[in-house]
Amino acid sequence: MQKSNSSSKKSQKSDHQISRRKFISRTTLAAGAVSIIPRHVLGRGFIAPSDKINLGFIGLGKQTMGLARVFLENTKDAQIVAGSDVWTTKNDWFKGYVEQMYAEKRQQTGYKGVRTTGYYKEILDRKDVDAVIIATPDHWHAIQAIDAMNAGKDIFCEKPMTQRIREGIDMVETARSTERIVQVGSMQRSWEKFRRACELVRNGYVGEISKVLVNVGDPAIPFNMETEPTPKEVDWNAWCGPAPLLPYNHRLSPPTSDPFFPDWRKFEETGGGILTDWGAHMFDIAQWGLGMDHTGPVRYIPPKDRSAVRGMRMFYENGVEMVHEDFEKGWGVRFIGSEGTLDVSRSYLETDPKKILTAELKDSDTRLYNSNENHYQDWLDAIKNRTQPICDVETGHRSATIGNICNIGYDLGRTLEWDPVEQHFKGDAEANALMNRVSREF
Numbered sequence: 001m002q003k004s005n006s007s008s009k010k011s012q013k014s015d016h017q018i019s020r021r022k023f024i025s026r027t028t029l030a031a032g033a034v035s036i037i038p039r040h041v042l043g044r045g046f047i048a049p050s051d052k053i054n055l056g057f058i059g060l061g062k063q064t065m066g067l068a069r070v071f072l073e074n075t076k077d078a079q080i081v082a083g084s085d086v087w088t089t090k091n092d093w094f095k096g097y098v099e100q101m102y103a104e105k106r107q108q109t110g111y112k113g114v115r116t117t118g119y120y121k122e123i124l125d126r127k128d129v130d131a132v133i134i135a136t137p138d139h140w141h142a143i144q145a146i147d148a149m150n151a152g153k154d155i156f157c158e159k160p161m162t163q164r165i166r167e168g169i170d171m172v173e174t175a176r177s178t179e180r181i182v183q184v185g186s187m188q189r190s191w192e193k194f195r196r197a198c199e200l201v202r203n204g205y206v207g208e209i210s211k212v213l214v215n216v217g218d219p220a221i222p223f224n225m226e227t228e229p230t231p232k233e234v235d236w237n238a239w240c241g242p243a244p245l246l247p248y249n250h251r252l253s254p255p256t257s258d259p260f261f262p263d264w265r266k267f268e269e270t271g272g273g274i275l276t277d278w279g280a281h282m283f284d285i286a287q288w289g290l291g292m293d294h295t296g297p298v299r300y301i302p303p304k305d306r307s308a309v310r311g312m313r314m315f316y317e318n319g320v321e322m323v324h325e326d327f328e329k330g331w332g333v334r335f336i337g338s339e340g341t342l343d344v345s346r347s348y349l350e351t352d353p354k355k356i357l358t359a360e361l362k363d364s365d366t367r368l369y370n371s372n373e374n375h376y377q378d379w380l381d382a383i384k385n386r387t388q389p390i391c392d393v394e395t396g397h398r399s400a401t402i403g404n405i406c407n408i409g410y411d412l413g414r415t416l417e418w419d420p421v422e423q424h425f426k427g428d429a430e431a432n433a434l435m436n437r438v439s440r441e442f
Contacts, residue, residue, distance in 0.1 A: 053383055056082035056123040056153075058144055059136030060090040060116075062254075062261050063158060067133055068094070070376045072101045077380045081113060082129055084120040086238040091116035093256050118235060120144055124151035131181075131383060134158060137253075137264045138271045139243045142167035143439075145182070149174045154181040154383045156376070159280035161396035163272055165404050166436035168397035169423055175393040183379035183389040184396030186284045188346070190375035194285050195368050197335075197344040201289040203365040205356050207339030212286050212322040214333050216403075217274020218309040219410040223267040225249035242439035243269045268407070275324070276403035278331050284391070284399035285333050285344065286322055288368070293395045296402055297322060300409045300416040312406045324406060408434045 055071060057064055060083050071078050080102075083094040095114045103111035123129055124147060131154040134144050142162045145155050155175075161184045162168040175182050188194045200206060227247035230236045233255070236248055246252065251263045252270075265271035272279075287293055296316075303311030312324040327334050332345030342357075343350045351357040361367070371378035371390040382389040398420075408431055409416050417426040425431040 052079045053077060053380055054079055054081045054128050054130045056080075056084070056126070056129040056132045057094065058084050058120045058123065058132055058134045058148075059140070059158075060085035060087070060094045061135065061256075063135045064094070064133070067135060067156075067376075068098060071133070072098065072105075074377065074380070075105060077377070077384070079113075081115070082123045082126060083114065083116045084118065084123050085116075086118055086235045087233055087253075087255070088118070089233045090256055091118065118238070121147065124148055124153060129153065131155065137239075137262075138163040138276070139264075139269070140241055142171055143242060145171055146174045149178045149180040149182075152178070152180075154379075156183045156185065156379050157396070158185040159284075159396065160272060160276045160400040160403060161280070161393070162400050163270075163276075163404070164436050165401050165423070168400055168404075172393050172397050179386075181379070181382045181386065181389065182393035182396070183375070183382065184280075184391040184393070184399075185375070186280050186391045186396060186399060187375035188281050188285055189288060189369075189390045190371040190373055190378060191346075192373055193346075193349050194288075194344060195370060197333075197342055197349055198285065198289040199361060199366065199368055200342060200351075200356060200359065201335050201337070202291055202368070203361065205339070205359045206335050206337035206342050206351070209290065209320055209335055209337045211336040212290065212320065212333065213325045213327045213336070214279070214282050214286050214322060215326045215329070216278035216282050216324070216331055218266075219275045219407050220268035220271060220273035221266060223252075223269050225252060225263075231255065237442055240270075240440070241442055242437075244440060245442075246270070272403055272407055275406055276400065279403035279406070280396075280399055282331060282333050282345075283322075283402040284395075286335075287395075287399055287402070289333070289335055290316070290320060292316065293398060295420040296398050296418070297405075298418055298420060300405055300418065302409045302413055302415070306413045309410070312409055314402070314406075404435075 055078055068080065071080055080098050083091060085091050095116045098114045099111050102113065103109060117123060123132065132148050133156045134141055135158045136144060138160060141157055145157050148155055162171060201209060223246050226249060228249050230248040237245065239253055240246055246269060250258065253264060254260060254262050265277045266273055271277065297314035298317050299315040301313040310324055310326055314322040329343060330345055332343060335342045340356050341352050369390050378389050405416065405418060412431060416428060416431055419426055
């Protein structure tokens, strides 16, 4: 049996403010969770939790609905044992959904094995939780991920990995010092289509690359929603957390019953606009194709029109230009080389001329990491083997940095010189100040 957490609760009283004490008191996470369960009580053909990676979820909104389903289907390597959200209704949904799915898989009525809490650190305190999936809004990612790594947990962090550049630097440093495994949810790297595209680019089948067009959404804007009554089911102060205490609006954080994805990602207080939201996918593919996973552009030139939401030009040290530009094929990436072009997105992989696409890779060609189209199993395998997954913390940080710098460039409206080694802006104190934020006390 897990030891009582009475001592950890005592230390929390000294470590956290009054509002957090109130928050903890609302928790439904019980002490004494079972970490080893005899095989005979689990149902036919199932492996004991002590033989699996025990998972906790932090953030139980729309994205978690899909993520939970993925890990529920993996009954061999992982088991979901805990969840946390500031919405009591989302905690209730998660517990009911996961327990029902496990009961059906195990042909066992009345299965109870998932504990939920309103305070994520209660999950991190559990000795039987090996790894956590972080699917909260962007403004919480770095804080929760660093807390989790320092608590000895491996991490699956939704993309974009961080909202601010400094947060990404801190996450990379923490992952290295704690030797935790971090997978970032830029899952396009695990799709064969994108790997094929990047291998064709990396091996010269498109020729020498001179330019890359990346079409993703608009930069972040200041919060501008109307105030609505705050539902009693949510601790809104905790939802806002380190961000400013924003007025509640259901589009910002919808209840479980609402079918749409939330709009917090549009606003600079809680996200980075669709620029970073989809940039964590498409800038990531541009980086992969160019072989720039551990660096990035060194110069960012915004459009002259201060109201423009496209047109940021970025230059790598080798002279390759990347442009945030709509090339009228939806969110995607276009590589332009001396032998033709290659366009790739979730719905197409096309080249001009067509013979580029049908080229057979040679034995001597570079082959990119192949995760067998399973981003999630790749993470579990990396945890078991203590190896780096396909989208590790450094990769996720560098891709997120591009979107974050673009937001700064669109905001300031001037050329930015970036040092990707030292990771700061050259001779620009104002831009450097925007690498981080002042977190609200809550």
